[in-house]
Amino acid sequence: MKRFFAQLYLWLLLAMLYAPIVIIGIFSFTESKVLGNWTGFSTELYTSLFNGGAHHSLLDAIKNTLSIALIAATASTILGSIAAIGIFNMRGRKKQVINLLNDIPMLNPDIITGISLFLLFVSLGISQGYTTVVLAHIAFCTPYVVLNVMPRLQQMNPNIYEAALDLGATPMQALRKVIIPEIRPGMISGFILAFTLSIDDFAVTLFTKGNEGLETLSTYIYADARKGGLTPELRPLSTIIFAVVLLLLIIINIRAKRNAKRNQAM
């Protein structure tokens, strides 16, 4: 009985959490401009989303979102992994200072990060656009990469690296053959996290995108909603985003379970 009520509570809460997304999903399959008006089943919105047509600015925004996320995640994974190795080998006060600075972008609210970077670019006289958005994204993503790589370095047996050097490997070879394979899982999860953070970002992008017309998905939705009506194509787009995220999460979970089982078997 207790179990029944517990499960009922969970599912009621989930219903509340998913009701908005379900409604968007349902109304992505009808042509009506206004949400809530069912004008018969149609995949018209999906076709017009991908054909561009009237809303090619939406497609541009999607492309920008993905390319910025890819560049920022790659750059912060490289920068963050190298930094983590460096910080791991540091001692004393310097290490404390750099760790503190590394924490700031994670603790700061987005709006503060955005405004602070905006002030940096305007006071240096740098005109804002694609490059400044990428730099800003690298700035708030890299700390998470460092955070993901660091535990791997701490778990690593320091003797393997020394052993590689004793056996005649150059430091670069030892890095490539010993350290990187050890920290790779941390680099991968850092990259995934950086990528999702970049895609999700709204506030930092808004303050650093300048006014040359650069839009990412978040700023596009924002501008669109402020103009009044919402582009109907956002309905199929949200549905697709939701389906992709759901799929990715299921895959990650299946993989995690399989790994856990394998570890148990060993």
Place this chain on the structure above:
Amino acid sequence: MSIFSKLINRRSNWAVPYAIFLAIFVALPLLLIVLYAFQDAEGSFTLQNFVKFIRQPEAVNTFIYSIGIAIITTFLCILLGYPAAYILANANLNRSHTTVVLFILPMWINILVRTLATVALFDFAKLPLGEGALIFGMVYNFLPFMIYPIYNTLQKMDHSLIEAAEDLGARPSVVFTKVVVPLSMPGVMSGIMMVFMPTISTFAIAELLTMNNVKLFGTTIQENINNGMWNYGAALSLIMLIIIGVTSLFSDGDEQSDSESLI
């Protein structure tokens, strides 16, 4: 051996590029906020920006209102989220891992897409947008961030302590209030940080959910920056930073490890 490869061989030097990057893109920008906050448009020192804030009833009211909304949202998230986290972590009440995944899934969806969905829901149900929609939208957006850290601490909790309390004759309600709740406090604290901080600083969500009728402090800051009032905007940002600094003093500061170990 060249100087360059000597530098590379000392591995603590590998942090140098990132240290320079942090100095330019983290430390300097924050210093600029402080600098701008204490300057007038001509660049000379002034406290006028803060005086202006205190003298403007509208700005102060927005500030207090935003804190109120953030507190209500955080409170509702605890109220709804704690039981959910408790059930999820309790093997007798929930065995399926899928429900856990379903609860954290919304965290990965763009916040504006989620807000858009809430607006759509209210449109669909023919409910008016406004304060009610704002609070619903905030709770909807941030509830997973409350559930996850609490769930995490409850799961890591040492269950022999519960058994010990039961063996010593504690009733289930006593076990819950004297053992489970105190042990889950770190999770609740991280949850509060993860909900309170974003709610106090949001701006776009409020505009979309209230058709621009309700203004939050974040919106005030953004409007000033957009209208070229950089110094006043910086001063308001500094005030927000102080509020957040005060809030984070109450937490134990390890919420990052809880929130970011999802993958």
